[in-house]
Amino acid sequence: MGRPPCCDKEGIKKGPWTPEEDIILVSYIQEHGPGNWRSVPINTGLMRCSKSCRLRWTNYLRPGIKRGNFTAHEEGIIVHLQSLLGNRWAAIASYLPQRTDNDIKNYWNTHLKKKLAANSNSSSNRHPIFADATFPSAATGSHTASSNSDVNQMATIARRSPFADCPSSSYASSMDNISKLLDGFMKTNSPSPPPPPLHHYDGGCYDDVKPTVDVGNPLLSFDCMSGADLDCFDVHQQQQQPASFMEYGGYGGGYGDESKQQLMNQATPPLSSIEKWLFDEAAAEQVADLMDLSDGCCSVPMMF
DNA sequence: AAAAACAACAACCGCAACCTC
DNA sequence: CGAGGTTGCGGTTGTTGTTTT
Numbered sequence: 001m002g003r004p005p006c007c008d009k010e011g012i013k014k015g016p017w018t019p020e021e022d023i024i025l026v027s028y029i030q031e032h033g034p035g036n037w038r039s040v041p042i043n044t045g046l047m048r049c050s051k052s053c054r055l056r057w058t059n060y061l062r063p064g065i066k067r068g069n070f071t072a073h074e075e076g077i078i079v080h081l082q083s084l085l086g087n088r089w090a091a092i093a094s095y096l097p098q099r100t101d102n103d104i105k106n107y108w109n110t111h112l113k114k115k116l117a118a119n120s121n122s123s124s125n126r127h128p129i130f131a132d133a134t135f136p137s138a139a140t141g142s143h144t145a146s147s148n149s150d151v152n153q154m155a156t157i158a159r160r161s162p163f164a165d166c167p168s169s170s171y172a173s174s175m176d177n178i179s180k181l182l183d184g185f186m187k188t189n190s191p192s193p194p195p196p197p198l199h200h201y202d203g204g205c206y207d208d209v210k211p212t213v214d215v216g217n218p219l220l221s222f223d224c225m226s227g228a229d230l231d232c233f234d235v236h237q238q239q240q241q242p243a244s245f246m247e248y249g250g251y252g253g254g255y256g257d258e259s260k261q262q263l264m265n266q267a268t269p270p271l272s273s274i275e276k277w278l279f280d281e282a283a284a285e286q287v288a289d290l291m292d293l294s295d296g297c298c299s300v301p302m303m304f
Numbered sequence: 305a306a307a308a309a310c311a312a313c314a315a316c317c318g319c320a321a322c323c324t325c
Numbered sequence: 326c327g328a329g330g331t332t333g334c335g336g337t338t339g340t341t342g343t344t345t346t
Contacts, residue, residue, distance in 0.1 A: 016314070016340075038331065054332075055315065090334055105335070106313055 013047040017056055021046055025053055026061055034062075059102045066098035070107055078104055079112060 017025075028044045034057060037050035046053065059065075070078070074096060081092045089101035089108075096104065 014316075035332095050331080051317090051333095052315075058333090059314075087335065101334075102314080109336095110312060 011047060012049050012052075014052075017048075017060075021048070022056070022061060025056060029057060029061075055102075059100045062100070064098060065100060065103075067103075070099075070111075074099065075112065078108060079116070082108065082112075 024044050024046055025040070028040060032043075034054075037054040039050075040046065040053045041048050041050055048056075077095055078092060081095060085091050087105075087108075089105045093099055093101040093104050
């Protein structure tokens with residue numbers, strides 16, 4: 001099968017998106033919902049390829065995206081999941097609904113990898129919890145997993161992370177301008193329906209209804225998790241409901257603690273222990289601290 | 305004050321999986 | 326069942342902002 005010409009077409013614009021383009025894309029998706037990306041540039045007149053539209057929406061315009069510094073909790077989750085899953089950023093992102101896979105990938109490459117690489121030089125200080133555990137290989141899926149009790153042990157290590165109180169960065173690029181433009185745009189449009197329940201985010205398509213973690217995911221054989229457990233994270237709604245961009249939170253908006261609680265409440269069947277742990281900020285902060293990402297005193301076995 | 309170096313992140317590219325007919 | 330089309334994902338690059346010299 002031949003690859004369809006996409007971004008190499010003549011007349012296709014590349015590079016940074018303008019606020020005007022963002023408005024066009026957001027308003028179109030508001031009306032039609034995400035998905036069917038092929039038709040987006042055709043119907044909107046945007047001189048962008050479908051892939052670029054999807055990426056822009058997924059990584060930047062999608063409601064509920066949290067921007068700014070990663071918290072210690074998030075760092076803990078990312079480091080732990082990366083050790084479990086390898087560089088499967090989409091799978092990792094499914095555990096952090098407010099972050100995009102691209103964001104996580106960037107953060108890993110620019111921050112965490114460096115920290116962990118520096119820390120790995122002092123492997124003698126590796127914490128016994130991680131030293132004892134053999135984490136799954138992303139390539140083979142083989143592993144012996146840490147148990148719930150291991151996770152609980154992690155949570156008992158009480159030492160506050162230096163990152164815990166990091167303020168969010170003041171994300172101010174073209175976002176301010178875009179936000180103003182969109183604000184004006186929204187005011188001129190009809191009242192919006194109430195915000196929908198938290199979706200499962202799977203690569204940017206809210207209308208996707210499929211398991212968050214695929215069959216090949218080593219977590220499926222993780223001894224404290226079951227397939228049913230994994231479905232806990234697949235919190236989605238069955239029908240699309242275009243909603244106000246701003247009511248979603250607009251740029252920089254997020255579901256925050258309330259939505260996290262909402263997710264916890266909606267998720268049935270009950271979360272597995274590791275999933276609960278992943279949503280437990282206090283525990284994860286402690287794990288992040290346990291990993292000591294800042295001062296290089298200990299490390300996590302990584303699988304690059 | 306200017307240039308160079310570095311850091312952060314948005315966006316692109318290409319492959320592979322998935323879907324539809 | 327297979328071919329063609331579409332979408333998702335991960336690696337990588339390009340651009341912009343910040344810091345250092």
